[in-house]
Amino acid sequence: MTKREYAFNIVATFVKINKQMPVKMLTYRSRIQQDDLYSIPISDFFQSAFSVDCVIFGYHEGELKVLLIERGTEPYKNFWALPGDLVYPNEDLNASALRILKDLTSLTHIDVKQVHTFGRVDRHPLGRVITVAYVALVETQDLVPVASSWASKIKWHTLYRLPKLAFDHREILDSSLDDLRKLIKSEPIWTKVLPEKFTLTQLQLLFETVLNKQFDKGNFRKKIRGMKFLKKLNESEKSVAHRPSIYYKFDQPKFNEQKDGDYVFDL
């Protein structure tokens, strides 16, 4: 398959699914018809563009995974890749990340955080494309598989046994995992992966999993006591064959107070 055919596939798929031209094609909107695509010299589009790639981490009971899609088109057809898309001309960057997240998982109201922008000249075989990486942390179970714009397959992958990824996505993933670990210490992005009411054991397991590090039970609890934004409830576990855990909940207003005094978790 020639470079030009690759490019055609990309654009054709995009147009079919989104019923509109991709960003870079808008330039030509007035001049060409959609079925004229072959008549455009490849050098005329995909010269430069920007996209968003989402590194969606999934957490469930001590397991951290990452959501990957299998590409249905060239380039890197049949390779696993991070879900990403071109940014619409009238769409803010953050909105773009939220759209991708929603399309894939049907989740809304999730905190997505911009991390790093990748712009190596040769990172995309068809031309100059810079991409802005976003991270999100969701409950693995909350994924509702949706027939998406890009993906022929979509799957949670364990972090420590990854297939070869398309483009520079491996680099993006590794860098974003570092960023996730920094983020989880200062921002309450973890609140959405635990139930409203959670036990300290659940919280500890979550941090241990994400940070890949063990904590002492007693000392972890001592630290929690110093965090005003974690409120002890008057409820505890039922029907467990041992001393029941007390439930805690996250107190957003209290957190905002403490955050102003540039507080960090530091676990």
Place this chain on the structure above:
Amino acid sequence: MTKREYAFNIVATFVKINKQMPVKMLTYRSRIQQDDLYSIPISDFFQSAFSVDCVIFGYHEGELKVLLIERGTEPYKNFWALPGDLVYPNEDLNASALRILKDLTSLTHIDVKQVHTFGRVDRHPLGRVITVAYVALVETQDLVPVASSWASKIKWHTLYRLPKLAFDHREILDSSLDDLRKLIKSEPIWTKVLPEKFTLTQLQLLFETVLNKQFDKGNFRKKIRGMKFLKKLNESEKSVAHRPSIYYKFDQPKFNEQKDGDYVFDL
């Protein structure tokens, strides 16, 4: 002046100075002559593009400043702005930041760090432009004013008395100052703004200035003793009317060792 005239100015200036078309114009390179610019409908370029903006902080003896240029062309003509430029098609993002830094200050080998990417739809009046922000910290005195591509004037501005800035540059500046403060605690970006051999008083003043925070002399020194990468020399100040300061120097190899053990300054 019409929108189209604004756009023409931008492109014309760019071509004049850089003797090549800006990124987005490359598409048309084969079809048009440079003096044909007026014949291109404005909607055909500047629809989407990406740029780099540099937030260059200057430090000198307890004063922190930021380098701004006065724009010579529309839009925002005569406004002060962060130095920035379109990214060349065959130029990495980081290289672009280094080029801008070198053009303005003639400094090389400076650490520039990518921080945040700004992509609000309406951030540029002429079309969709996303911009990647970079920060650098240099010695204010090291600036060699150079007739640059963009600037009619170039000046160090005190951080706490800033003029109204072009585009969303005020937002970029504020956000980047936060990032600088985080960076200086974990990366040795400050080594270039102090002499090779420096006193602890100099070091303390630097951190106090950047972090806008006072430290206790004794306690600051105690912390320094725990940092293996700050080496005490057998030299001290001369001809000062008080007990002379001992010189220290930064030990890069030792720093790399400690960094692997995810060490941070935490001042």
Place this chain on the structure above:
DNA sequence: AATTATTTTTGTACATATTACAATTAGTAT
């Protein structure tokens, strides 16, 4: 009904770090 198993929760003693402040020191200037 008493005992056991299990896991949460609290406690404790020791080491290390932080904080605020005071004392000492090594130079120039008078």
Place this chain on the structure above:
DNA sequence: ATACTAATTGTAATATGTACAAAAATAATT
């Protein structure tokens, strides 16, 4: 020699971190 200044070191009180152990609450077992 004495005064002066700012660097350097020290100190005592407090707070935080660490490793480990004891106590407590529940269901299951005997």
